Amino acid sequence: MPAKTAPSLKSVDELTPREARAEHEALGREIAEHDQRYYEEDAPTISDAEYDALRKRYEALEGLFPELKTSESLTQKVGAKASEKFAKIRHRMPMLSLANAFADEEVKEFVERIRRFLQWKADKPLVFTAEPKIDGLSLSIRYEKGKLVTAATRGDGAEGEDVTANARTVDDIPHVLKGSNPPDVFEVRGEVYLSHKDFAAINERQEAAGKPVFANPRNAAAGSLRQLDPKITASRPLCFFAYAWGEVSAMPADTQHGMMDVLKHFGFKVNPLTRRCSSVAEMLEHYHAIETDRANLGYDIDGVVYKVDDLNLQQRLGFVSRSPRWALAHKFPAQKAVTVLEGIEINVGRTGSLNPIARLRPVTVGGVVVSNATLHNEDYIKGIGGNGEKIRDGVDIRIGDTVIIHRAGDVIPKVLDVVLEKRPAGAKPYEFPTQCPACGSHAVREVNPRTGKEDAVRRCTGGLICPAQARERLKHFVSRNAFDIEGMGEQRIDEFYEEGLVQRPQDIFTLAERNARSLKRLENREGWGETSVRNLFAAIEARRSIALNRFIFALGIPHIGETSARLLARHFGSFEALREAAKAAADPESEAHAELTAIGGIGPVVAEAVVEFFKEEHNEEMLDALLAQVNVESMEAPARVNSPVAGKTVVFTGSLEQMTREEAKAMAERLGAKVAGSVSKKTDIVVAGPGAGSKLAKAAELGVQVMDEDGWFALVGRA
Ligand SMILES: NC(=O)c1ccc[n+]([C@@H]2O[C@H](COP(=O)([O-])OP(=O)(O)OC[C@H]3O[C@@H](n4cnc5c(N)ncnc54)[C@H](O)[C@@H]3O)[C@@H](O)[C@H]2O)c1
Numbered sequence: 001m002p003a004k005t006a007p008s009l010k011s012v013d014e015l016t017p018r019e020a021r022a023e024h025e026a027l028g029r030e031i032a033e034h035d036q037r038y039y040e041e042d043a044p045t046i047s048d049a050e051y052d053a054l055r056k057r058y059e060a061l062e063g064l065f066p067e068l069k070t071s072e073s074l075t076q077k078v079g080a081k082a083s084e085k086f087a088k089i090r091h092r093m094p095m096l097s098l099a100n101a102f103a104d105e106e107v108k109e110f111v112e113r114i115r116r117f118l119q120w121k122a123d124k125p126l127v128f129t130a131e132p133k134i135d136g137l138s139l140s141i142r143y144e145k146g147k148l149v150t151a152a153t154r155g156d157g158a159e160g161e162d163v164t165a166n167a168r169t170v171d172d173i174p175h176v177l178k179g180s181n182p183p184d185v186f187e188v189r190g191e192v193y194l195s196h197k198d199f200a201a202i203n204e205r206q207e208a209a210g211k212p213v214f215a216n217p218r219n220a221a222a223g224s225l226r227q228l229d230p231k232i233t234a235s236r237p238l239c240f241f242a243y244a245w246g247e248v249s250a251m252p253a254d255t256q257h258g259m260m261d262v263l264k265h266f267g268f269k270v271n272p273l274t275r276r277c278s279s280v281a282e283m284l285e286h287y288h289a290i291e292t293d294r295a296n297l298g299y300d301i302d303g304v305v306y307k308v309d310d311l312n313l314q315q316r317l318g319f320v321s322r323s324p325r326w327a328l329a330h331k332f333p334a335q336k337a338v339t340v341l342e343g344i345e346i347n348v349g350r351t352g353s354l355n356p357i358a359r360l361r362p363v364t365v366g367g368v369v370v371s372n373a374t375l376h377n378e379d380y381i382k383g384i385g386g387n388g389e390k391i392r393d394g395v396d397i398r399i400g401d402t403v404i405i406h407r408a409g410d411v412i413p414k415v416l417d418v419v420l421e422k423r424p425a426g427a428k429p430y431e432f433p434t435q436c437p438a439c440g441s442h443a444v445r446e447v448n449p450r451t452g453k454e455d456a457v458r459r460c461t462g463g464l465i466c467p468a469q470a471r472e473r474l475k476h477f478v479s480r481n482a483f484d485i486e487g488m489g490e491q492r493i494d495e496f497y498e499e500g501l502v503q504r505p506q507d508i509f510t511l512a513e514r515n516a517r518s519l520k521r522l523e524n525r526e527g528w529g530e531t532s533v534r535n536l537f538a539a540i541e542a543r544r545s546i547a548l549n550r551f552i553f554a555l556g557i558p559h560i561g562e563t564s565a566r567l568l569a570r571h572f573g574s575f576e577a578l579r580e581a582a583k584a585a586a587d588p589e590s591e592a593h594a595e596l597t598a599i600g601g602i603g604p605v606v607a608e609a610v611v612e613f614f615k616e617e618h619n620e621e622m623l624d625a626l627l628a629q630v631n632v633e634s635m636e637a638p639a640r641v642n643s644p645v646a647g648k649t650v651v652f653t654g655s656l657e658q659m660t661r662e663e664a665k666a667m668a669e670r671l672g673a674k675v676a677g678s679v680s681k682k683t684d685i686v687v688a689g690p691g692a693g694s695k696l697a698k699a700a701e702l703g704v705q706v707m708d709e710d711g712w713f714a715l716v717g718r719a
């Protein structure tokens, strides 16, 4: 979090020049930090409305103290510098921002200003276009002789990021201009955005993969376009609306709306809600119509953009520092409403997170009836969350409270504040459940061993038996490095789960038997035949016997990846031994507990997860049923490996050329070494390939033995 500027209690005109300078400087720093998060990292920490308020104050300071307005001022700048991660493209015509307005009155002033500037007669109509302001990120696409040659983000307006390969994966962006006679050079500009539906799907996938979710569709769109790997961009269904242009060798129209028709002609989508207006009243009418329709559009917009229609007049009007004089963004007010919190429900996510949902007395916000809102997490309700995730210090949220809800562009509204004066007598602090409402298992907040901090999210420990998580867990269970059942992909699991055929892991192994008995036979499924069914059953049969490490990994115990599974398998040799030890280790004073935590490579977090897993009665039942179906192969008691690296800790760094990282790791482990991710005093050997950086430096500093790949092979042989 940036240092929050203490909100000055004084209005701008009460400040001394010194105070103004100090505040201007502090605000500038704060805004720059938000810009960095928003433009560079695609992860803002404050809402756009809050950001706009900071900007407004900053501009007001410069308005009254013009000496603060230097060329370094943020009022002179657009966006943020292009990221170093990308190649740069210099814009032949700068990509600018837009002046903002919030009140209807400001729209009137905007039109009057333009009339004065052009000395336009009072009774002569002046035409504007009014169109939705799409909340995405702008992109400039250059076509030469009708062919797409480059695509760049706005960056700081002068220079953007080269995202050509990524832009080519967007369906709405033609690779070749359609229609006839495109200008030799035609730079098309517009907005890349994501629909609400696709945004929700992307976040679901992010969550399922344990990756951070995006705050809103804009960030998700920006994060998706600004990828170093165009394949990732291609997997995200980005959309594009064209609404402007940069360099054009021969202008094909002389009005804004005429240019929209041209863009359409060349194969672009242009927004259908664009209107021509010839008075302020018409502009405002269209603004309010769009505002009312906003929730039904299926994508985020954050206002309406007015533009002078006549391109000659646009030319005459020109620019003021960072925005054209002929355009205005009329933003929608943040949408807030007051209602009563009637209850709190806990929704269990696909990865076991317990998500609190506010049940609200239905209330209309911006034309939409809202009856649910997110409460984020336990700490948010308690009023102790960090990271801006709290309403106000120490203010908790209780059932019966009168609350202020906020519906921003995002899809899920949130509870923003509590009206404490209206708290009913006897309202009690909310007790967050410690058991999963979906399966009854314990729900815990993990402690990050590195920071010692509790995770904000409470998670169900039910794993495979929790219906809320079952599908994801089943997918993991059959995945490549677990049971690896051919023909049981993610989609099949989804189908079988929905049809009630496979809901628990053991069901997979009774599928053939049940099929033989049932009338509802797999052979009768659409697109299936005897052969496909036979193949599936054969694939399942082939896995009735499984290696111990794979079996442990397949269980999906939190924090047990392949490596820990292998370590546990090697240490205990059989599943029964592991199970017994884990149960005995429930007593933290026990020998078994000491033994578990002493296994090399198994830290306290993993040990705790193992203990928790075997503590659950549901898991025990599932295991009994599963073990009645499959044979878990025992492992030889760990052979004392006799190799020059046995018992040593090895770190691989840099790019390896003779083996993959995984191979290297497997090899070292086979030879009895422990492979670590970072260099510490405990490290014995660092194997460094080309490009090794900080780890190499650290090794030198600690005096750790360093060798290259050849050195490694010389030491351990090519076995
Ligand atoms: N929350 C944060 O931390 C944070 C930080 C930085 C910026 N922001 C947000 O970004 C805004 C400033 O960004 P900005 O400089 O891009 O200005 P802007 O978003 O207010 O307006 C300019 C942009 O509007 C877009 N646009 C969408 N539809 C358009 C249309 N039909 N015609 C023309 N342009 C259209 C273009 O991409 C253009 O670059 C702030 O007002 C704030 O809302 C938020």
Ligand SMILES: [Zn+2]
Binding pocket: 348, 436, 437, 438, 439, 440, 441, 460, 461, 462, 463, 466, 467, 468
């Ligand atoms: Zn559960």
